[in-house]
Amino acid sequence: MRAIVFDQFSVRPQLLDIDAPTAPDAGVVIDVEATGVCRSDHHAWSGHDSTITLPHVPGHELVGRIASAGAAVTGFTVGQRVTVPFVCGCGTCRWCVSGNAQVCPNQTQPGFTHFGSWADQVVIHNADANLVAVPEDLPAAAVVGLGCRFATAFHGLRTRARLAAGETVAVFGCGGVGLSAIIIAHALGAKVVAVDVSDAALASARDLGAAQCVNARDLDPDALSAEVVAQFASTNPDGVDVTVDALGRADTIRAAIGALAPLGRHVQIGLLPDEPVVDVPRVIALELSVLGSHGMAAADYPELVDLVVDGRLRPQDLVTNVIGLDEAPAAMEAMNTPAGAAGMTIIDLAR
Template sequence: MRALVFEEFGGPLTVREVPDPTPAPDGVVVTVGATGVCRSDWHAWSGHDPDVVLPHVPGHELAGTVAAVGARVRGWSVGDRVTAPFVCACGTCPPCREGAGQVCLRQTQPGFTHWGSFAEYVALDAADINLVALPEELSTATAAALGCRYATAFRAVTGVGRVAPGEWVLVVGCGGVGLSAVQVAVAVGARVVAVDPSPGARELAAATGAEHVLDSADGFVELAVELTGGGVHVGLDCLGSPATCEASIRALRPRGRHVQVGLLPPAQGRAVVPMELVVARELAVLGSHGMAAADYPAMLSMIAAGRLRPQDLVTRELSLDDAAEALVAVGRTPGIAVITRF
């Protein structure tokens, strides 16, 4: 198969022929119809993830068609149109038994623990636990954006942040996950302040429903507190940097909730958490890591009803030959880029 491969962290990314994957007994191989270009893929290429073994094929946001099925798979057949969360859960460890497959103790992740979806085919484990059937009306390109950024934002807003109608939500970083968070928060009735240094990203955030859009260079914490009458109820750091994490916490009103969505690899420095504010204001500092396959129906039902429109956030469809340039430059062009030609 054709795949995008790198052999050193931060090194050249080349498209070449590599061996086709085979399904594990409980897994499947999927013909990739589309795969998103995500900041997490950039982290993998940059060497920020200890699970990545070289040489490596990145890619973890995917949608496609089942091409081969392992002997122990019961619920899926060749030809089924599917997606999957980027965390493939085992289904049997304590978190999985509690319904929290997104923090599975034995999780695998395409594009991290094994070769991913910047390729014509990708292997996925524990198919009966992790595959999600795609509605006919949902395009493959849109479905590919769900597996990481959109599903992660959906759970961060609705499940972890527990955003309620009328609450103020601060979204720091309006890349793919941040724009998704804006859209989801607006859909559940929240009022959104979105922050990003890029004028194009701020424009998209406003078009997606943000009530205020702020430049991150303008001392946005104080301005966000002023605009929201004393601070936001929920802050989401959707970029993942020490500065944006701390800023989200400082923008909270008493008893507010900070949700860390963007990755914070130690190589980029440790965040300073102002614990004096956490105590004095009784703040909650929470993490959000994807969304289990079992939680997809609520999101898909809102998409089917037209309350959520992830397709509006897909701004570029690329070929696999364009993927290297897009991965290196991730975050520089607003919206979600999806590879649809292999």
């Protein structure tokens, strides 16, 4: 099969022919219809993830059809159209049984723990616990982001931060996951301020539901915090209720926590290459909550899929670029310079 492979970190990947996979006893092989180009893939390629062994195939957001299934798979059939959360649980530990497979200690992740979906086919382990059936008529662009960025933002805002209608939200970073958070927060009835250094990204954020936008260029973290708070100062002078770091930088985390009102909640989604310094005294004094969002368990997908089917959430509005598999190496390298990028790129395996 065709696959994008890298055998050195930060060196341009190659499109190669490699052996097609076989389904494990409890797993499946999926014919990939489309797959996402995500900043997490760039972290893996850059060597920031200790689970990566070389050579490696990236990719963890996907939609496709089951090509073959192991003997122990009972809940899904060959030919069925499916997606999958990027965190696949073991299905039997207490975290999985309680519906929290996203923190399973025995998890597998396509594109990280094993070869991923930037290929004609991908293996998914423990299929009965992790596959999510998707309707035939949903476009691939509406499904791909559900594997990672859209589901992670949904889980972070709805489940972890318990965002309520009428609350204020500041989203730092308007790439794919940041724009996902803006769409979701707006749909939940929140008032959103978007933060980025790119005018194009901020224009996209406004189109997708942000009430206010702040260009962070040339602002230090303290000045940025003040500018974010000022956006809703007439109604929320003490700060915003929820902040989201969708970029993964120490300075944006500092600015986000600095913008929170007392009892505010910070949701950390963006991955960082190094450990940031958090303003713990402020967290203590204002009783702030710092929450992680690491994908979403397959058990929670039916609500999200239903919201997409009925049009209340439109992940497809994030997709600004569709490429073929042969263009994926250049797309990986392009993420070295994220400034100015907005929206989401997906790889159509049929192109």
